[in-house]
Amino acid sequence: MKxxxxxxxxxxxxxxxxxxxxxxxxxxxxxxxxxxYAESDIKDTxxxxxxxxxxxxxxxGREFKLRLExxxxxxxxGLDRLNDEIKEHLNSAxxxxxxxxxxxxxxxxxxxxxxxxxxxxxxxEYTVRxxxxxxxxxxxxxxxxxxxxxxxxx
Numbered sequence: 674m675k676x677x678x679x680x681x682x683x684x685x686x687x688x689x690x691x692x693x694x695x696x697x698x699x700x701x702x703x704x705x706x707x708x709x710y711a712e713s714d715i716k717d718t719x720x721x722x723x724x725x726x727x728x729x730x731x732x733x734g735r736e737f738k739l740r741l742e743x744x745x746x747x748x749x750x751g752l753d754r755l756n757d758e759i760k761e762h763l764n765s766a767x768x769x770x771x772x773x774x775x776x777x778x779x780x781x782x783x784x785x786x787x788x789x790x791x792x793x794x795x796x797x798e799y800t801v802r803x804x805x806x807x808x809x810x811x812x813x814x815x816x817x818x819x820x821x822x823x824x825x826x827x
Contacts, residue, residue: 707814712786741769
């Protein structure tokens with residue numbers, strides 16, 4: 674019985690992946706994959722006095738081991754004096770890399786327990802966005818991930 678349940682889960686995952694593979698996200702993005710993980714999958718640790726965040730997930734036939742920390746270098750130091758909304762955005766900015774891929778980079782933020790941003794690997798660029806940016810109805814997944822080569826530049 675356990676094996677049957679496991680096979681049903683695997684079959685439904687494969688079916689979902691195949692059905693998404695044939696469906697473009699919109700007229701500019703030819704292929705995407707759904708991304709879904711629990712908020713608890715984002716792990717917080719402290720390293721050299723900085724809070725770092727770890728998120729591992731699989732997509733596009735590979736594993737992503739994302740390691741992020743606050744991005745304090747991308748903004749002018751005086752910006753945090755403007756207002757609370759700007760402070761919130763500055764404090765949510767993250768930069769990092771893929772643990773198992775040298776020279777990779779990642780930039781984005783985590784809001785409502787979800788990563789949104791861009792991941793640069795040695796040979797590809799991936800974009801992660803909230804699903805509600807592209808769908809009017811709620812989906813079974815909270816985010817989408819697509820490669821730059823799947824975007825239509827025209």
